[in-house]
Amino acid sequence: MSERLLGGRYELEQLLGQGGMAQVYRARDRVLDRPVAVKLLRPEYANDATFVARFQREARAAANLVHPNIVAVYDVGQDGNQHYIVMEYIAGRTLKEFIRERAPLPVDLALRIAEEVCTALEYAHRHGLIHRDIKPQNILLDEEGEVVKVADFGIAKSRLDPESTADRLALGTVKYISPEQARGVEVVPQSDLYSLGVVLYEMLTGRQPFDGETPVSIALQHIEAEPPPPRQINPYIPPAVEAILLRALAKNPRERYASAREMRQALERYRLAGLETTGPLPQAVAPPAIPAPPARPDQVPTRGTRPAPRVSPTPRAIPTRGTTLGPLGIALLILIGVGMVSLVLLLVRLLYPPRPLVTPTSVPTTAVPTWPTAPSPGIPVLLRDLTGLSAADARAILEQDGLLYVEGPPRCDPYIEPGHVVEQKPRYGTRLLAGQAVTVTLSAERTLARVPYVVQMSYEGARLTLLGACFRIERKELGCTSTPVGYVARQEPRAGVSEAQGITVTVYVSIGYQETILPELLRVPLADAQRRVEAAGLIWGYANPQTQADMPPGVDIDDQGAPGQVISYLVQYNGVRKTNGELPAGARVPCGAVVHVAYYALP
Missing domain, CATH: 3.30.200.20 (Phosphorylase Kinase; domain 1)
Structure with a gap:
């Protein structure tokens, strides 16, 4: 054009x-x-x-x-x-394109998308706006598929009034309209929830609940017909999710969720309670049976009755002959016991003096210190920390202490080099007798592995998942997100890509939808600074070019940055204006704050 x-x-x-x-x-x-x-x-x-x-x-x-x-x-x-x-x-794609490529979507992903749409609707309804045209084409995903944004608020008002003719019904929209919109009556906030229910139906099944040759025939189905149960199309949809979906698709707005907030809470309760997928579920493996304790002669169940529950018996006093010890006798026994223990410890220290603990830096691979005498049989040995040592060093130390070296199955660890000790059993500090075995686990060789999906997990759950897959983890905070506080809103690299084990996966943990973290902007190229501002949920304001002529006396612009880089910024929110000197990177600011920058421009 x-x-x-x-x-x-x-x-x-x-x-x-x-x-x-x-x-x-x-x-x-x-x-x-x-x-x-x-x-x-x-x-x-x-x-x-x-x-x-x-x-x-x-x-x-x-x-x-x-x-x-x-x-x-x-x-x-x-x-x-x-x-x-x-x-x-938004550089990305519509949810419609995403559905065409991947439907049916996994339940946890579909619910997360629906939750974020609910969050947007909740905010809009609270400000008196009804969308009236919720459909996958108006739901946008960023390039990572993790940020959901709803478009066309307050613009696509339904034209389905009584005077509208059939040829004015848009086929792409009528598949998602509510019954009240199809009848041409006044829309309510629950009308948006019905349309969202249709979108969720399509995400989980790959099709809309109603279809037909003409827009009018589809609109009539929205008014009169009951939607096919989604589990008939996709039997792997959990019954609880189907119940949420069908409630959103109720013909009467009063039978739907009372608000977007209530629907979002219903989705969150299910998703956080236990995630399921729309694919075949793995068979559960039964835990090994635990043999029941032998029944006592006085607890043999009679025929026709169920055995009584096993209850730990209350300790009974053991009768003794003669007179019992008084307080003076008990005190005397305690003193004798303490004296004997002290005597034994003194003998052990004289016969086998403690040796210094060996660390990876104190024991080179080429020379392992030897002791003049081997530990005497029956004398306790203090097990030393072997973590991080090579297999050869760990074996040499255990042999010096008179202990047996046993190697267990290797396990990949992102923080310990392959072939070095990850874990030891018993743990270090345990006192063992000479000849006892110590099992060590070595770090396995690292390979390529798929990065796990940890978005919407708690930080602790994400940490354990990534460590289990042999990836390091870095935590960063992210604001202006509907993800629950303390849960992962985004990850880098994204899930599913193959990466070398041992690399660091950055997880962005939500701090809520009201605040965000001000990114580092000084000495950052202008285009990069804009991306950082918008990614943080802030609004990019004006960019003011500056040359040496604009600098105060005695200030060299070259000391502030390079050409094209940001040299100062101003953050504006709620009538407050703060400079970079007052609001450094890493500070929390309200979502939607406007960031104005000045950058080094060549004359």
């Missing part, structure tokens, strides 16, 4: 998609030098003055929705007879 410029600012670059109401382009904001998405209203709607007025009013209301799961609206304008809206550009 030929180059077009809207409002003297937005340069249209590429057509991304089109629907019955509008076309969406990727564009470049020439003022802020950033990519944006521009939605152009079709001419047939542009000539409807009533619709245009509502479009502009609701678009401006949607611009006030600042939430990490909602595509941000930057601007609304008109260029001649062309009405447009400027939105955040």
